[in-house]
Amino acid sequence: MKLTRRVKEILANYESDNPGVKGNLARILMEGKLGGSGKLVILPVDQGFEHGPARSFAPNPPGYDPHYHYQLAIDAGCNAYAAPLGSLEAGADTFAGAIPTILKMNSANSLSTQKEAADQAVTASVKDALRLGCAAIGFTIYPGSEAMYDQYEEIRELSAEAKSVGIATVIWSYPRGGNISKDGELAVDVIGYAAHMAALLGAHIIKVKLPSAHLENAEAKKVYESKGIKIDTLPDRVKHIMQCSFNGRRIVVFSGGAAKGEDAVFDDARAIRDGGGNGSIIGRNAFQRPKEEALALLDRIMKIYQGKE
């Protein structure tokens, strides 16, 4: 596999990592239709854990079968497929080597009564990632939650172990809990902070939600206004998030949230592209559509990242 110049540039930002980790980042960056471009589209399927099987898969029932998602990611030309332990185990042999996989290491579920101390259960290990041949581990932190420091310590132990065996780390950084308001979960200052902390924690790839123009924290608001940080348009905000992520030295992918219309999905992708983001992590908008529709949608998103639209 001959790496492109762009991929080499990206890898050069990971100055402290061993060849194993860099090799796995390269596997992800070189895979699929966007391979070599420095852009990524990742298929994540942890909705079954988060919201239950019926809410996740009844809209498109073939999704009850874990094999469906592997195949969807492969057919769509995604860079990687991310899922919890059981899902990856269920197709581990059939799809061995067919696409880079990201083992989602922790999971919450909607039966939980936690609010201020929102947390997740750690449901996999780095050894699992090794035996399943994964390229990366994925882990969710909830900045703001009363449980956040415990989560930070968990991911640090897991990513230290993962780095030592050549596996990359993806952090889902989702502000939640504590005294963060509902609007604050998407506020650009809070998401910028969340991305920055993920970078400080040693993430190779950072996943955040697309931010709104809301400013949550009073102290931060003063700075955003007095320093004239541009946050009016979505591309502005994506650009700011990249700045918060070591000024672009870390890969950042954005998730779009709940299922929505195709045009909205495409607008998001254009904003991510124009703001200099690295790509999309797109779950429900893909696997809850009939397969042909999903393939068409993912194809057009990738064309947007290729600058063809």
Place this chain on the structure above:
Amino acid sequence: MKLTRRVKEILANYESDNPGVKGNLARILMEGKLGGSGKLVILPVDQGFEHGPARSFAPNPPGYDPHYHYQLAIDAGCNAYAAPLGSLEAGADTFAGAIPTILKMNSANSLSTQKEAADQAVTASVKDALRLGCAAIGFTIYPGSEAMYDQYEEIRELSAEAKSVGIATVIWSYPRGGNISKDGELAVDVIGYAAHMAALLGAHIIKVKLPSAHLENAEAKKVYESKGIKIDTLPDRVKHIMQCSFNGRRIVVFSGGAAKGEDAVFDDARAIRDGGGNGSIIGRNAFQRPKEEALALLDRIMKIYQGKE
């Protein structure tokens, strides 16, 4: 032991497991009167821990002796016998090799005052399972309980260790605690969710209660109704649970709950069979009856699974 085609098909679904685990699943699937059919009847005896000895065994006093249950499972032609540490130790030598055993790893008891944070004590280890020659470990999770994330982490560590030494994992997935209502513990959406999470946690065999047509969660209810998921009859609901369990890629057995009339027991078995479930795990309805009655009842259940009734 020559495996049947059906057993081979089932084993093929466990794509990430080593030959040790597959061998132990095969031992269970090939044992007893239903051996080779892909159907199972398992005898579990953890009622002594759950409800105390008198409430469990006074209805049929020979049950105070742990040997009684080993022999009942063998005489009835069950696929496996499941019990806590002390019970298995008490017959470990007399019944060595006579029937596959499942070491129940955690146990609750009715002296506990826990409600929202319902939990269990871990009372055995994978090393115990190895020295006692067990085919599988069994573990109860309480989805919904405030203690559920701790339980998920416990079973993940235990099952990772068990898998590494070739022992299979059975998860008892019983929604309870938190803000789940009494009806909700049997609601089809909740039990479907519980089965799905057990699969995601890496269970080889999933044990759930037979679900009612109740829908507990408001968000889920909308999906069940709008998508027209069939849950009217018990076979419909069993079929849905199988779908929630990786679309049938995982073995699911159903428990029937409190002791009841024979006809109700047989109706349950027919519904499980007709919905595509893998079988029954039947405790109090077996060991609280006089032995001859119990043998006759179990025999007829097995005939139902064989399609003879």
Place this chain on the structure above:
Amino acid sequence: MKLTRRVKEILANYESDNPGVKGNLARILMEGKLGGSGKLVILPVDQGFEHGPARSFAPNPPGYDPHYHYQLAIDAGCNAYAAPLGSLEAGADTFAGAIPTILKMNSANSLSTQKEAADQAVTASVKDALRLGCAAIGFTIYPGSEAMYDQYEEIRELSAEAKSVGIATVIWSYPRGGNISKDGELAVDVIGYAAHMAALLGAHIIKVKLPSAHLENAEAKKVYESKGIKIDTLPDRVKHIMQCSFNGRRIVVFSGGAAKGEDAVFDDARAIRDGGGNGSIIGRNAFQRPKEEALALLDRIMKIYQGKE
């Protein structure tokens, strides 16, 4: 040491244990005046920890010296001497090999303010038991306490380690805490449950208090009454406790509680004998009496177990 037939019968019930554990059980069963009979009288001295030195030893001041109790147990012809770490260490060399010892692994004290979550501190290790040459470890659980699941997990880890190095396990199973009433601590249903759980946790020897005819739990009460379980006399109740302890497959010894008159002590012993119990564990009624009185009392108890009174 040539084992008696009775001792061999008892040892045969410990089907999963290695020769090391069986050897230590044999050492205890073959020791002293009751050696070989299958009956036991054990001297426990953990009152100093539980109630303080003055309340424990001022009634018979030589008891302040740990050597006194070793010698009392030897002179009386007891089967074993049980005490906390410091007490055993203080006589470890003088009495090495002179009598089987049981290292009490955890201890509570009366300065504690715990009620519902009654607990103890673990104050010794299996390695301590090995270096002190002990035949068994002893551990108290409080079934019903909010801390009980933690205690169950502690004893399971300790007894697993002890079993692996050939040391036997004695569980003191004392219902307490949670919502158990004062009367409930001695209720026959609760003590039966406590004995049963100790057996399920893998105890070789179970220690419980002599039960009253009180029934604590409403559900259990229905069963005791409807099934006509005999609990009117003390021998009836002892018999029922033996039934709850794997139908007699586990050794059960009974403690008599606070210091009391001699006749009451003898009556207790006769009831234990007549109900099929294995013996007495008798502390304050022995060491708080002047030595000659204590020796006479213990001698007469042993005669009762020998059927001579």
Place this chain on the structure above:
Amino acid sequence: MKLTRRVKEILANYESDNPGVKGNLARILMEGKLGGSGKLVILPVDQGFEHGPARSFAPNPPGYDPHYHYQLAIDAGCNAYAAPLGSLEAGADTFAGAIPTILKMNSANSLSTQKEAADQAVTASVKDALRLGCAAIGFTIYPGSEAMYDQYEEIRELSAEAKSVGIATVIWSYPRGGNISKDGELAVDVIGYAAHMAALLGAHIIKVKLPSAHLENAEAKKVYESKGIKIDTLPDRVKHIMQCSFNGRRIVVFSGGAAKGEDAVFDDARAIRDGGGNGSIIGRNAFQRPKEEALALLDRIMKIYQGKE
């Protein structure tokens, strides 16, 4: 070093200890002006941690320097010098081998808001004691505190490790927290209980405060009165504490508390001597005086223990 008969007698009480531990106890017992007499005067300097540097050292400013205390202990002819990690490290090379040292393993401080659950931080390890050449570790327990069981478990693990590498254990047993009254912290029944528990936990040397004639616990009070335990004079009470400490089989040293007049200090020493105690552990009354005064005071205390005053 030729041990005296008295030191040999004392060492013989430590029946379970290895030659390493006995050797270190001998180093302490043979050191300084009281060397060989079986009596001890120990200089402890953990006040800086407990009350802060100014409150501790401003009365005698040379004490800000950790070297001062090493030299004071040496010049005074003390048996040992006890201090926290940083203090011992600061003079570890200059004073290597010059006097037996006791590494204080845990420390509280007066910024803490803990009351009922009074606790300390463990701030050193047995490995630290080894690399610093210490003869013993020191550890404070607070009998009565809601945190006491955790403390008991900590010291047990630390002392087990220390014993295994030949280092002795000193327990500071200070009743505090829970529902112990202010007077109760010095009550003779409570301090007797505290000393007894330290012995049961395996302490080689027990440090308690000099007890008052107050009786805290109602149950204990009845026994003290009905059994006529003598507690009127301070020598009586010291004698009783020795009795509570395995009838004198364990070394017990007494601390005098806050800085006070010389005569009071000497009276305390005479009472300890006359009651059969092993000596004094004397901090603030030594290091808060100008050095010449401190040397004179310590010299006279030692003379009292030698029976010269």
Place this chain on the structure above:
Amino acid sequence: MKLTRRVKEILANYESDNPGVKGNLARILMEGKLGGSGKLVILPVDQGFEHGPARSFAPNPPGYDPHYHYQLAIDAGCNAYAAPLGSLEAGADTFAGAIPTILKMNSANSLSTQKEAADQAVTASVKDALRLGCAAIGFTIYPGSEAMYDQYEEIRELSAEAKSVGIATVIWSYPRGGNISKDGELAVDVIGYAAHMAALLGAHIIKVKLPSAHLENAEAKKVYESKGIKIDTLPDRVKHIMQCSFNGRRIVVFSGGAAKGEDAVFDDARAIRDGGGNGSIIGRNAFQRPKEEALALLDRIMKIYQGKE
């Protein structure tokens, strides 16, 4: 590298440390414009974690890039650069060997809702420090916080491990939480206590804030007043802090807090110098200014420490 006499004097105070730790202290003391003088100026950049990226870096946007701070520290001739894991990793290769680095091991963030129990997450390990070639680890404790004892235990384990592999320990000792008042966080008695505890915990370098003349603790106030401890001027207070730090046997650097005018910064430096402090740790006042201004400011601070101003 030929050490100066002053540096040798300082190293001689670390009597218990191995050559690895002394070598790393020497690397820091010999680096930059103040190299060899025994004075230090350290650049710490953990504000991004503490206050978020925009509040930290918007005043001087090049600071979003982790490389900027490495280069600033080098160009300014600082003794060391301190930052969290991700920041050091991001420049680990480019700046390998260019300046001694201090890995900040724990971090708080302003999304936290903790007050009385203020805490931080441990986000790095000693192994990280080794693989990144760091000279020291840095760790924040909050004396007074309800979580302080846990923090003391964490740093003790980390520094014990660091010392064993030749890495030095810097403790940020910041009183906070519990019942410490806002003024109390800077009170000279409290900061003196905080510095003293850091020394007792084994810190090689202690970082505290410059103290005010406020006295927080009533008991301490009495001593400060009765003993006439001089705390009127800032140099007086610095001198007292050095006294509290083993009478100057430990390196102490002072931080100046929020960004402020240049003259105030210089006044602080003069006071630290005149009071005998070892130097400044100066973050926001450096990296939030344009680079040329920052270099000029740091140069002048260093000249002050050299006695040139």
